[in-house]
Amino acid sequence: MSIFVHIKDIHFSYGRTPVLEGLSYTFKAGEMTAVLGHNGCGKSTLMKNIMGYLLPSSGVIDLASEGKSINSIGNSIRNRKELSRLVSFVPQRAGSFAASTVFDTVRMGRLPYLKNRWNGFTEEDRSKTVEVLRLLNLESFSERLLGCLSGGEQQKVLLARCLVQETPVIILDEATASMDIHHKVDIMETLKRRKEELGLTVIAVMHDLNLAARYSDTLCFLKGGQVLCDGTPSEAMTDKNMEQVYGLEMPVRKDEDGVPFVLPGRQKS
């Protein structure tokens, strides 16, 4: 099941500070979309709205498959329990260093499927966890404590939890921001592979333009709480857009595969 995420004219503000101002956009099913823009433009807030962690003050987020609405987030979440089986989330870094093992952390992804809280997790939950750990080459870490891993490895564990959660939509909020290039590529390759195999809709807030251009199907630039422009990497990454989004003179170049890239540019005088 591939899912479209339709954002329809949503507004959101923290107290009196408006962050999202009538944002509308459709994240296409089975695609990886990178959401880019400078700090404070509303990227993370948009993600929290799609997760239903924050509710928009007006407007609706509709999750739809084959033209039929499955769940929606407006003043409230239409089906709260089901939402966690539709959308999963990888934060920028692990929320705590609780003394829990990698295995326990990843198996937590089965929580939305828990039928009976007295009995706890089932054998099926265990085998699905083992499967994903093997898939991401994390088996040898299984009994290690999360807090004892490097930042890159921790993020991989959180991605594993998302895969165990088996949601058709995955949200990453700067999930690779604090990682070295080796781990960044590792995470993005895994994600891309799973996306193609299962038709996942991946929405990733990113700062690394070149990484975004290399792995995403679509780039979506935000500015001032609205979508400024979007398109395939070659369409959206233009000199003009770079200047508008970041206020920098950054000539966009292309590598031999035709993937655009930029180098840090000069401030506009």
Place this chain on the structure above:
Amino acid sequence: MKAVKPYKIQVFLATAGLLLFWFGLSNGSVALNPMSLNRLLNPESGETVSRETYRMIILDFRLPRMIMALIIGMMLSSSGVVVQAVFRNPLADPYLIGISASAVTGAVIAFLLGLPEVFYGILAFTTSLVVTFLIFRLSMSKGTVSVAMLLIIGIAVSSFMSAFTSFALYWIGEDSYRITVWLMGYLGGATWSRVIILIIPLMLALSYFYYHRIDLDALLRGDEEAHSLGIDTAALKKRLLAVASLIAAFSVAFSGMIGFVGLIIPHTVRLIVGSNHHRLLTYSAVGGGLFLLAADILARTLLAPVEIPIGVVTSFFGAPFFLYLAVKQRGGISL
């Protein structure tokens, strides 16, 4: 960190429990020969008079008191585990949100009104419930409880209540020892009926916590992650805190303020078994019960026939131990 094999912990706890019960039943202001326990069990042997005395000392005084120590210890430490998970802070404690201070205030009010002793506990319980409810109300905004606000308001209310208690103690003067008991904890008033009254909320609360053990694990990961795993974090936190407060209020109403149990036991157990709440809740409850049992035995045997207030014992031995753990870990205090 090395994981300790569960059977080792179980063997340790079981041995400690048996030893404590044997020692606790046979020692006290009147030392009974351990063999006297046999005499109690075999009515054939021994003299009738002494048998009646043994019977009374053991069945009417020591046994209910020891079971009460177990129950109160289980209440305090399991409530500590839950409060720490909700606040995501290993230093949180059920007393932090104003429960104990308001219970003591209730006892003070009972004293000031000249009510009979029975009402001390009743008033302590009602006051702490009312105050806890008020603190929850005050920290609510848009239907959800803000945990940070809860902490701030709890601390403010606690200080206010403590000021009231201090003033009352100062004012009452010589007679204030009857309230001091509340400040330092006392298990001497244990009876079978009290044991039965306490065992019901304990069982209900433990079942509730155990039912939510996986949700507690998820809460440790932070609100956003817990939400993405399908948990209504605000509602769950509110309910967990309410139940934790309730059993803490019960324990304070029946035995006064006994410090450090809700802090030190969960922390120690977490170091040994990790923060998986399935194990953490189980071992903390048992460990907390046994810890308080040991503390109470010390309280009544160390300077027998004089009794040391149990809160003094738990803090006197608990605080240095806690310091030792904290220094050994060096900044590694985490959930």
